[in-house]
Amino acid sequence: MLQRFGRPVAHPFDADGAVTAIRLGDGAAAGATVVVASKEYDEEERAGRFLYGTSASRLRQVYNNLTGHKKSTGNTNLLWWQDRLFALMENARPQELDPATLGSLGTTDLGVVRDGFSAHPHRVAALSTTFNFGIRGKHIDLFALPDHGAPRLLGSFEAPWISMVHDFIATDKHLVFVIGPAKLITWRAMFAVGDLSQYFRWDPDAGAMVVVVPLACPERVTRFLVDTFWVWHFVNAFEDGDSIAVELCRHDTFGAFAAPSSAGPEHGQPQYYRFRLDPRRELFEGTPLWSDPAEFPSVDPRRAGARQRFTFLQTFPAAQKAPGVARFDCESGEVQAWAAPSTHLGVEPVFVPGGGDEEGAGWILQLFQDPAAGRSYLAVLDAEHLAAPPLARIWMPEAVPMTFHGVFVKAP
Numbered sequence: 001m002l003q004r005f006g007r008p009v010a011h012p013f014d015a016d017g018a019v020t021a022i023r024l025g026d027g028a029a030a031g032a033t034v035v036v037a038s039k040e041y042d043e044e045e046r047a048g049r050f051l052y053g054t055s056a057s058r059l060r061q062v063y064n065n066l067t068g069h070k071k072s073t074g075n076t077n078l079l080w081w082q083d084r085l086f087a088l089m090e091n092a093r094p095q096e097l098d099p100a101t102l103g104s105l106g107t108t109d110l111g112v113v114r115d116g117f118s119a120h121p122h123r124v125a126a127l128s129t130t131f132n133f134g135i136r137g138k139h140i141d142l143f144a145l146p147d148h149g150a151p152r153l154l155g156s157f158e159a160p161w162i163s164m165v166h167d168f169i170a171t172d173k174h175l176v177f178v179i180g181p182a183k184l185i186t187w188r189a190m191f192a193v194g195d196l197s198q199y200f201r202w203d204p205d206a207g208a209m210v211v212v213v214p215l216a217c218p219e220r221v222t223r224f225l226v227d228t229f230w231v232w233h234f235v236n237a238f239e240d241g242d243s244i245a246v247e248l249c250r251h252d253t254f255g256a257f258a259a260p261s262s263a264g265p266e267h268g269q270p271q272y273y274r275f276r277l278d279p280r281r282e283l284f285e286g287t288p289l290w291s292d293p294a295e296f297p298s299v300d301p302r303r304a305g306a307r308q309r310f311t312f313l314q315t316f317p318a319a320q321k322a323p324g325v326a327r328f329d330c331e332s333g334e335v336q337a338w339a340a341p342s343t344h345l346g347v348e349p350v351f352v353p354g355g356g357d358e359e360g361a362g363w364i365l366q367l368f369q370d371p372a373a374g375r376s377y378l379a380v381l382d383a384e385h386l387a388a389p390p391l392a393r394i395w396m397p398e399a400v401p402m403t404f405h406g407v408f409v410k411a412p
Ligand SMILES: [Fe+2]
Pocket: 076, 119, 120, 166, 232, 233, 404, 405
């Protein structure tokens, strides 16, 4: 909801979320886009003005900061866990949704969340557990959500500074964080001076801090500084002998924050990297795997936390003059790619595992918007033959909002 009450939001990260759902089955498709109607959203609707986030009046923002009031907008990602659906944002409690209607059921602390619950949980297939973190001032809380049973608070560690931390990654033995030098200017945030984009200061001289948390002993954290870079999204990580392989889309700077867009990184050229991380030697050595700019990465969820062969990435107009999806073969370096017409806008490709156990067998679902036609469509691609034309395009009668992240859920 980039506009409400007749004006644009101060920053896209402030916007109320909406969930677009497309249901496929029995030879038919149906869809809807539903706004994440949090309690605070409803309160704003009744008041006829913004009361939360940096679009609210300055006085109201200071009041919210002093009283700890905030809105969980659910504008970034979705989590499907134990047959429950949650809309997530960077730094608030999850907003639970009714999977049938997408209606909001209110926020939940899942019994463990103290303040934030990030929008990037990661499930480690071998552990049948989804891990996540939450920012609580300078503290980062660590959560484990098993496929069966109650969530657990694993512990907390203190960050070197209050930064935006968008994502992390997990193996079957470690959680890995990179805390970039996008430092919160506390007085600006507290007294609402400027909008969200002015609350963070990029301090490249500070370096980036790598934090490694052993799952067997979460309080025994290793941390060390490395040369500055920025990461929005990790690809995967896995144990590799004495070291940990960490894959991510590396940005030189925090520039994309000024204009976050699913349609392309106008302010940066993210590159797919693999780092060798050895916590004992404080080593973090990176190599680019692919030269084309790419973001919104994923792997076959059955390989998450273990060495994968295939990586799926969203590609951008800068590289191919068209938005699309690529499959990178980590063994051969071969790239298969498909791109939509250059005038279309694309978002994160979502991998759907096929029937068998073979890694990479399945489908890619990717949402596109054709602005000239004023309509959106879901492209369904064969994940093993990505260069081939889509198996199907599911057209919607109108353009749906561009999204950040998505999930595939198999109907019970
Ligand atoms: Fe994200």
